[in-house]
Amino acid sequence: MLKILRPGLLTTIQDAGRFGWYHIGMPPSGAMDQFSFRAGNLLVGNDQGAAALETTFLGPDLEAAADVTVAVTGAPLELRLNGEPAPMWVALALRAGDKLQCGQAVAGVRSYVCVGGGIDVPELLGSRSTYLLGRFGGIGGRMIAAQDVLATGAPRRSATELTGRRLDPRLLPTFPEIAELRILMGLCSYRLTEESIAQFLSTPWEVSTEADRIGYRIHGAGFQFRDREPPFGAGSDPSNVVDVGYPVGSIQVPGGKEGILLMRDAVTGGGYATIGTVIQCDLDRVAQAAPRTRFRFRAVTIQDALRLRAQYKARLRMLADSLALFDSVGRLGQ
Amino acid sequence: MDVRYDFGGDEYIFVDFDIEMSLEVNFKILSICQEIERERIAGVIEVCPGNASYLMHYRPEEIDPEKLVKELRKLEHQADHITSISSRMVDIPVLYDDPWTKECARQFGERHQDPSVTNLEYLMRINGFSNKQEFIEAHSGRPYWISMVGFVPGTAWGYQMVPRARALQAPKYVRPRTDTPERTVSHGGAFMAIYPVRGPGGYQLIGMTPVPVYEPEGRLIDLRETRILAKAADRWKLRPIDLDEFNAIRAEVEAGTYRYRIVEQEFRPAVYFEDPEGYLNRLQEEAR
Numbered sequence: 001m002l003k004i005l006r007p008g009l010l011t012t013i014q015d016a017g018r019f020g021w022y023h024i025g026m027p028p029s030g031a032m033d034q035f036s037f038r039a040g041n042l043l044v045g046n047d048q049g050a051a052a053l054e055t056t057f058l059g060p061d062l063e064a065a066a067d068v069t070v071a072v073t074g075a076p077l078e079l080r081l082n083g084e085p086a087p088m089w090v091a092l093a094l095r096a097g098d099k100l101q102c103g104q105a106v107a108g109v110r111s112y113v114c115v116g117g118g119i120d121v122p123e124l125l126g127s128r129s130t131y132l133l134g135r136f137g138g139i140g141g142r143m144i145a146a147q148d149v150l151a152t153g154a155p156r157r158s159a160t161e162l163t164g165r166r167l168d169p170r171l172l173p174t175f176p177e178i179a180e181l182r183i184l185m186g187l188c189s190y191r192l193t194e195e196s197i198a199q200f201l202s203t204p205w206e207v208s209t210e211a212d213r214i215g216y217r218i219h220g221a222g223f224q225f226r227d228r229e230p231p232f233g234a235g236s237d238p239s240n241v242v243d244v245g246y247p248v249g250s251i252q253v254p255g256g257k258e259g260i261l262l263m264r265d266a267v268t269g270g271g272y273a274t275i276g277t278v279i280q281c282d283l284d285r286v287a288q289a290a291p292r293t294r295f296r297f298r299a300v301t302i303q304d305a306l307r308l309r310a311q312y313k314a315r316l317r318m319l320a321d322s323l324a325l326f327d328s329v330g331r332l333g334q
Numbered sequence: 335m336d337v338r339y340d341f342g343g344d345e346y347i348f349v350d351f352d353i354e355m356s357l358e359v360n361f362k363i364l365s366i367c368q369e370i371e372r373e374r375i376a377g378v379i380e381v382c383p384g385n386a387s388y389l390m391h392y393r394p395e396e397i398d399p400e401k402l403v404k405e406l407r408k409l410e411h412q413a414d415h416i417t418s419i420s421s422r423m424v425d426i427p428v429l430y431d432d433p434w435t436k437e438c439a440r441q442f443g444e445r446h447q448d449p450s451v452t453n454l455e456y457l458m459r460i461n462g463f464s465n466k467q468e469f470i471e472a473h474s475g476r477p478y479w480i481s482m483v484g485f486v487p488g489t490a491w492g493y494q495m496v497p498r499a500r501a502l503q504a505p506k507y508v509r510p511r512t513d514t515p516e517r518t519v520s521h522g523g524a525f526m527a528i529y530p531v532r533g534p535g536g537y538q539l540i541g542m543t544p545v546p547v548y549e550p551e552g553r554l555i556d557l558r559e560t561r562i563l564a565k566a567a568d569r570w571k572l573r574p575i576d577l578d579e580f581n582a583i584r585a586e587v588e589a590g591t592y593r594y595r596i597v598e599q600e601f602r603p604a605v606y607f608e609d610p611e612g613y614l615n616r617l618q619e620e621a622r
Contacts, residue, residue: 022391023382024562025487025530133533134487135550186340187348210512214534232498233355233385233524235505240523242355243482243491245382245389247342254536255508269384269484271506271523271536277343302399305344309394 001065002115004148008102010056013119013138013150016049017264018127027266028248029129029137032213032287033110035173035312036074039319040114043071043091043165045157048316050118051128053144055111057290059102060144062113064094068152069116069162072100075108075175075288089172091165108175108288116162117153131265133214161327168322171315177293178204179285181278182300182308187250188241188273196224200275204294205259211291213265218295223256223275235271245269249278261286279305281312337410339403344394347403349410352386355493355524359386360481361603364566366413375405383566385482385491385525418600421567423477423621425595426528428541428572429580430454430470434515435539445509453538457521461502470574473502473540476614478526480568488530488548490564495606495614506536517543519572526572530562544575544583545592553590563594567601571618597621 014037017030031037031054038048053060059077064070072079072088079086080101086092088111094100105111121128121138130138139148155162189197205220225238234240239256245268246252251259252272261278263286278286279300289295300308338350352359360383367383370390377396382389392402436452443449448456454466463469478492494501506522511534514520518529522537529535530548546554547563557563564570575583586592599617606613 019391020380021487022389023380023483024560025484025489134531134548136487141550184341184343187342188350231354233493233501233503234353235503235523237505237508240506242353242384242386242523243525244348244350244384244387245484247346247348247389247391249343254506254510257509267485267534268382269389269482271525272510277341277346279343280345302341302344305341306394306399309344 001152002068002150003063003065004144004146004150005061005063005099007144007146007148008055008060009058011060011144012054012130012132013051013121013144014054014129015051015127018125018129018131018137021125022245022268025268026125026134026136027131027268028264029131029213030127030264031112032264033074033112033284035284035316036110037112037114038316039089039167039172040071040073040112041118042320042323043073043089043162043167044069044114044116045155045162046114046116046118050114050153051121052115052119053113055102055113057109058104059111059113061099061101064096064098064100065149066096067159068094069155069159070094070100071114072102072111073114074111075105077105077111078103089167091162093159093163109290110287115152116155116157116159120151120153133265165323165326167319171319171322173284173288175288178296179289179293180296180298181282181285182305183251183276183278183297184302184305185276185299187276188244189275191225191239191241191273192275193224193226197275201297201299204296207289207291207293207295208258209291211289213263215263215266216261216286216289218259218261220259223253225256239273240271241273243269243271244274246274247277249280249283250274251276251278263287279308281309339406341399342389345391347390347392347399347406348387349390349406350387355385357479357493357495357603360479360493361419362413363388364419366410369409369413370406373409375402377402382484383482385493417604418602419567421569421599421601422565423597423599423617424563424568424570426543426570426572427545427575427579427583428474428519428543429577430473430541430574431466432542434542435518438511438513438515438518439539442507442511442513445507445511447505447508454540457502457504457538457540460504472500473526474572474574477569477571480564480566480570483564483566485527486531486533488562488564489527490547490568492526492570493524494526495569495610497610504538510534510536514539515542517546519543544580545587545594554587554592556594556596569601
């Protein structure tokens with residue numbers, strides 16, 4: 001069990017996500033930076049998708065109400081255990097009464113507090129993830145508050161087995177100020193002129209302050225539309241289309257002034273033209289992009305996207321393998 | 335019809351049937367989506383019907399995207415026209431021109447085409463109405479066909495079942511608002527939509543319903559199963575009410591005793607296209 005002393009800025013319970021309900025308007029939610037989240041779960045011996053805490057800019061202060069193993073991953077922040085500096089990306093053993101303080105992120109946005117056994121809240125539609133806009137999942141669909149006591153599941157492995165496990169630093173993500181995002185252009189990009197598409201792909205886009213789990217508004221050169229007679233039912237603005245489903249990762253261009261890159265709490269459909277979809281593994285980078293971060297978009301094909309997806313999955317497998325190696329070397333040394 | 339298949343990144347396929355809205359196309363999409371669900375294609379997570387398109391979510395580890403597109407094209411050609419759709423008639427009380435949405439429209443005026451008038455007045459002007467009562471009668475007279483569900487849980491696109499020449503139209507906001515009150519009745523493009531929760535949006539704001547279209551707590555009996563009122567192929571009949579009735583219904587909703595007026599019916603597209611007005615009148619009579 002974990003007791004929340006201070007909740008941080010915006011801390012929610014998230015897991016791998018809630019899938020299969022997009023058709024009723026329910027987005028997947030789930031950890032925004034899946035790689036860091038899954039790495040944290042691996043460290044504490046969980047399934048990769050076990051529920052954890054996702055922090056935003058400023059993490060929570062927690063007290064262990066019972067012995068528990070914890071790993072903090074994702075955006076680097078100043079982590080303290082009972083007042084002493086403690087490392088991230090390492091399994092830490094907390095005794096009942098120990099206090100863990102997660103400070104402010106020094107780069108990136110979101111960190112993950114993963115707990116042996118996972119955070120145990122009821123599953124709703126197959127997931128424990130919090131969907132704030134829909135007031136759904138997690139604890140009553142809301143962010144974590146001071147005095148909350150979070151139940152944890154039965155840990156798979158003992159604290160003695162887990163403590164001190166660390167990941168190969170070469171496999172850990174970086175948090176750059178300029179992020180390249182790979183995108184499949186298409187969907188309703190037929191609404192844009194050729195020049196506008198070329199400009200979108202050749203100029204930088206800056207993350208605005210309106211950037212959250214629903215979507216990231218990005219500012220740059222703007223968009224120019226092809227002339228047309230508005231089709232029946234679309235609306236007269238050149239960016240309007242008859243309402244379509246929006247993939248998670250797609251970019252819509254309301255009014256042509258800005259882009260909105262939809263994230264895991266996305267609105268599932270609507271009437272603005274979408275111009276392409278960022279590949280799923282690059283959404284981890286978006287999740288860690290603070291306002292004023294610059295994006296550059298690179299167009300890829302479906303074949304490229306599948307190759308990059310396979311590489312991402314391979315990196316996750318290497319994480320698991322490096323931990324198995326650490327475990328066996330650790331045992332040999334004893 | 336030239337159907338367009340496109341990849342939405344590495345997990346989605348977007349299938350676009352038409353750039354304009356029509357019930358003919360929407361009926362066809364609903365039938366294909368039902369066919370896809372029956373087929374249970376390995377690797378398909380779900381299919382989301384849109385107004386004139388659909389979006390499929392799948393796992394590329396389990397089915398090759400190019401192969402999936404081939405399967406979907408085959409289903410597109412196989413899908414027969416639906417002869418009968420089970421469709422519910424749902425009563426939706428609405429307080430038009432309410433104070434809350436007018437305040438919201440004022441707050442986001444700088445994102446609107448014409449902040450000097452209310453959104454309802456803007457819609458009247460665009461659609462050639464000078465009398466507010468006549469506009470409300472036009473907006474609420476015929477039922478709305480629920481052609482798509484999505485945006486946020488419980489949102490539904492309602493397409494009014496009138497000849498195209500009589501359809502009310504509206505542009506969306508120039509820049510979407512970051513906030514909209516819960517249960518706002520709105521109009522954008524040729525669609526009516528009710529905001530299930532407070533949140534962002536771009537439709538024109540014209541009224542408010544006292545009844546929830548999404549209830550995450552699951553207190554109201556009629557929403558307990560899915561927590562959501564809308565189903566694709568519903569017909570929603572808006573009914574103008576005054577503030578007293580609005581408050582009375584709110585009290586029932588808050589007490590958890592409100593029951594929606596829902597009547598299950600079989601809807602026959604072919605009969606509808608033959609005599610829309612007569613058929614809708616007959617269905618409405620039956621529903622009483």
